Amino acid sequence: MYAILQVLKLRLQLILKDRMFLLLLLLFPFVFVFILNATQSFQKQPIIPVAVADEDRSDYSKLVIDRFATKEGIRVLRVGRDEAYRLTENYKVEAAFVIKEGFKDAIMNEDTDKTVEMLKNPGSLSYGILGEMLGSEVMRLSANTGAANKTEQLYQLYGLTPPTSGSLWERVWNYADSQWEPKPLMTIDYKEMSGNDVQAVNRVTNVSNAALTGIGMLLVFVLLFVTLHSRWLLEERDNGTLKRIMSAPGILWRFYVGNIAALGLLSLFLISVCAVLARVLFGASLVFHPLQYVLLGAYTYAVIGLGMFFSAIFKTSRQLETGAPLLALLTGFVGGCFWPFLPLTGLSETLALCTPQGWTLAGMKLLISNDYESMDVLRIVLILAGFGTVLFAYSFYRIRRQAVS
Structure with missing residues (x-):
């Protein structure tokens, strides 16, 4: 252990003596967070646009839309079905709802299934909450109608005399509806992470696609950073250090682990500085969960393994410096880092999951949308850890063979 720590210390000292590297290491986090702020990644979208098409055109469908439109944080666009489809496909709205013909009759019969059709654009992360908001208004009407229908049935069953003034059905309906005011019978308590604190919020906010893109950019940069600074392996091989180390049994693997630990610490330092600057300068939590x-740690472990693999198969430092940026960009494209807000299906999803970026972004999407089970994230962490471990084992095997030869 002491030998590993000594190698770690030595490698950090050598890296940090490179003034250009040190400048880039400190400059990038500032450039990164300012670019994200310029694209409004850290700004909450005050209004979520939603399209609603009313094909029933009844007083019930109009009441649902009117009440839905008063919800805080959304802007309702009343359009036809075709326009709703167009707005959704062109990313002009987060989601669209079509209230089908026969909506009122279905409510009167207490049958709400398949009365509202929901559309969402591929990048929407708010459609679930929007569906709950509209659905609550539909359920409110259904509950009121059910109460009125049940009361009439009971009066008829027991032969009770209905009130002389006004309709019994309408009086019960209005009374049931009044129970939703001033507060509904069921509410959703929205909270958000702010640093290490959990704060209540009183509005629905849109998850910025630019924030996801920022995370994708960060993943690409970390891979680029790691692969470029994995050239130490080639340098030590070319100057004969690895061969000399082989003369002392058990030292090579300590030397290998110590250098990897140094690279891992620098990568995590880079990620941490980006997160701290985002918090200090813009009051935003780039990494809020x-x-x-854990995901970023597992990703760093995996890409360091990838960097060691590249260093083991490339013959010269020049080849590595030329190939590393191309490979980082290629795997970034395949993994979906440049459009992480779009869903991947079929062949594109299969290819993305062949890269550590694809798995990491899949986990990030689950956490950002708050639609996950702990086992889902743990599975991704284990896959990334396994990916890195396999590459570490192979690269060490190659290094040992090269040192012997």
């Missing part, structure tokens, strides 16, 4: 740190 504890499991995101």
Whole structure:
């Protein structure tokens, strides 16, 4: 262990003596967070646009839309079905709802199934909450109608005399509806992470696609950073250090692990500085969930393994410096880092999951949308850890053979 720590210390000293590297290491986090702020990644979208098409055109469908439109944080566009489809496909709205013909009759019969059709654009992360908001208004009408129908049935069953003034059905309906005011019978308590604190919020906010893109950019940069600074392996091989180390049994693997640990610490330092600057300068949490740190740690481990693999198969430092940026960009494209807000299906999804970026972004999407089970994230972490471990084992095997030869 002491030998590993000594190698770690030595490698950090050598790297940090490179003034250009040190400048880039400190400059990039500032450039990164300012670019994200310029694209409004850290700004909440005050209004979520939603399209609603009313094909029933009844007083019930109009009431649902009117009440839905008063919800805080959304802007309702009343359009036809075709326009709703067009707005959704062109990313002009987060989601669209079509209230089908026969909606009122279905409510009167207490049958709400398949009365509202929901559309969402591929990048929407708010459609679930929007569906709950509209659905609550539909259920409100259905509950009121059910109460009125049940009361009439009971009066008829027991032969009770209905009130002389006004319709019994309408009086019960209005009374049931009044129970939703001033507060509904069921509410959703929205909270958000702010640093290490959980704060209540009183509005629905849109998850910025630019924020996801920022995470994708960060993943690409970390891979690029790691692969470029994995050239130490080629340098030590070319100057004969690896061969000399082989003369002392058990030292090579300590030397290998110590250098990897140094690279891992620098990568995590880079990610941490980006997160701290985003918080200090813009009051935003780039990494707001504890499991995101676990994912980023596993991703760093995996890409360091990838960097060691590249160093083991490339013959010269020049080849590595030329090939590393291309490979980082290629795997970034395949993994979906440049359009992480779009869903991947079929062949594109299969190819993305062949890269550590694809798995990491899949986990990030689950955490950001708050639609996950802990086992889902753990499975991704284990896959990334397994990916890195296999590459570490292979690269060490190659290094040992090269040192012997």
